[in-house]
Amino acid sequence: MANTDSKVTIHMAASLDGFIARKDGRVDWMETSDEFAGGDTMDREFVEAFLKTIDCYVMGSRTYETALSFEAKGFGWSYGDKPTFVLSRRELPRTRDTVELYSGDLAQFVNERLRPRFRSIWFVGGGVVSAECLRLGLADEVRYSILPILIGAGIQFFEKLDRDVALYLAEVKAYKSGTVSLCYEVRR
Numbered sequence: 001m002a003n004t005d006s007k008v009t010i011h012m013a014a015s016l017d018g019f020i021a022r023k024d025g026r027v028d029w030m031e032t033s034d035e036f037a038g039g040d041t042m043d044r045e046f047v048e049a050f051l052k053t054i055d056c057y058v059m060g061s062r063t064y065e066t067a068l069s070f071e072a073k074g075f076g077w078s079y080g081d082k083p084t085f086v087l088s089r090r091e092l093p094r095t096r097d098t099v100e101l102y103s104g105d106l107a108q109f110v111n112e113r114l115r116p117r118f119r120s121i122w123f124v125g126g127g128v129v130s131a132e133c134l135r136l137g138l139a140d141e142v143r144y145s146i147l148p149i150l151i152g153a154g155i156q157f158f159e160k161l162d163r164d165v166a167l168y169l170a171e172v173k174a175y176k177s178g179t180v181s182l183c184y185e186v187r188r
Contacts, residue, residue, distance in 0.1 A: 022153075134161065
């Protein structure tokens with residue numbers, strides 16, 4: 001039985017034109033040089049406190065491979081010691097005990113395995129996984145961090161949605177980096 005207190009959040013950072021990565025998967029454009037004087041500062045304490053509110057992460061295989069490449073380059077593992085579930089039909093390396101690979105039914109996985117155990121479930125990529133989460137009616141909110149750049153082409157935030165998904169704007173924040181963070185509740 002699903003935990004009625006649990007919340008499934010889809011979150012991604014994307015370019016203003018809606019791409020989460022270049023066509024080849026690179027995210028080199030994420031470091032921007034914009035500055036918005038009127039924006040909030042995202043200091044270390046704020047980020048650490050916020051990350052403590054997340055109970056687990058869910059991602060697709062390409063997002064996982066990107067995270068592994070960041071780790072190999074010395075940037076660390078972005079997901080700390082939180083349980084991280086990777087949705088994939090391919091064999092992938094498991095570099096830590098907190099990572100679990102899953103290839104079955106997504107709705108059953110979320111409703112029967114994740115919701116009973118976790119209150120704050122974050123889907124953090126990619127476009128196919130995010131669209132499937134919405135298609136199946138699993139998401140409670142969408143958080144979209146828009147970076148101040150246009151890249152022209154790439155992997156879309158939501159790949160191949162087959163219907164409209166009504167949203168309710170719950171929060172807007174602008175940061176000194178020029179990033180704008182939007183939080184939408186998914187309307188049922």
